[in-house]
Amino acid sequence: MKALLVDKYGKKEALRLVEMPRPDVQADEVLVQVHAASVNLLDAKIRNGEFKLLLPYRRPFILGHDVAGVVVQVGTQVTNFKIGDQVYARPDDMRIGTFAEFVAVKAQSLAIKPANVSMDEAASIPLVGLTAWQALVEMGQLQKGQMVFIQAGSGGVGTFAIQLAKHLGASVATTTSASNVAWVKSLGADVVIDYKTQDFEKMLSGYDLVLNSQDSETLSKSLRVLKPGGKVISISGPPDVEFAKAIRAPWLVQQIMRFLSFRIRKQARQRHVAYAFLFMKANGAQLQKLTQLIESGVIRPVLDKVFPLTATNDALRYVESGRAKGKVVIKVL
The missing domain is CATH 3.40.50.720 (NAD(P)-binding Rossmann-like Domain)
Incomplete structure (x- = not known):
């Protein structure tokens, strides 16, 4: 699969696009084929090294904290999701990696995607x-x-x-x-x-x-x-x-x-x-409550720009500029 790696910390360090194996799926996880991922200021701060004391990722690692996509594999302990489900999530810390074609996500951090929004819009929501x-x-x-x-x-x-x-x-x-x-x-x-x-x-x-x-x-x-x-x-x-x-x-x-x-x-x-x-935590149950608000029309996602996966570094720079009006999304599929 294609993925974008953080090799070194630093504001001027670009993410590197590579081919690598799909992630392993643990018993309590599902494998999601990524349709879209959004870019957050948190992604830039982690790449810059600002959170390395709190989140000691072993480099190189795949960046990305939001995902919307389709379940393609379920772990042996997962009973509430099945292959083909359209889902969205903010993966847990130390299990991030949505700037890729596939990501493994804990089932407890996952929710069914709101039916009335696109994959791009859904990816903008979790974090x-x-x-x-x-x-x-x-x-x-x-x-x-x-x-x-x-x-x-x-x-x-x-x-x-x-x-x-x-x-x-x-x-x-x-x-x-x-x-x-x-x-x-x-x-x-x-x-x-x-x-x-x-x-x-x-x-x-x-x-x-x-x-x-x-x-x-x-x-x-x-x-x-x-x-x-x-x-x-x-x-x-x-x-x-x-x-x-x-x-x-x-x-x-x-x-x-x-x-x-x-x-x-x-x-x-x-x-x-x-x-x-507050450093927000992944939480599928809370995300499901937000799904209800979105499907009822109480809250609507706000998108600014959509970039292709190959332009993720451009998307990061745009988010860091502070000019984004709403969310910036990476279209993967």
């Missing part, structure tokens, strides 16, 4: 959809009538999170460029701030929850728009010691994360708010 669900529902426990500030509303996570938050009954504020204001409002945003000309800290106050996806300066400012008892959940770091414990990181790694998050945790305590880091 951002699960990130939004785990941030807003699982960790944030967002309730009807609450106010949430979702940064970068025109990005992959932002477009999905806005729609989910509105479904939950929340009032949503977001940031984007002036050209995208009407568009993100059409997704459900109530307050839209032009990040180039306006300062969200001066315009927002009394918020219950912030979904942070930007830099450390933006994260610090985000604390100041929360009401006492509010919470900021960051998907861009810094990782905290609670996260380190959850992934059973070694003691030394836990202390490093304690140090990295010390400043923001101290700022949060001083303002009587909470800080948490």
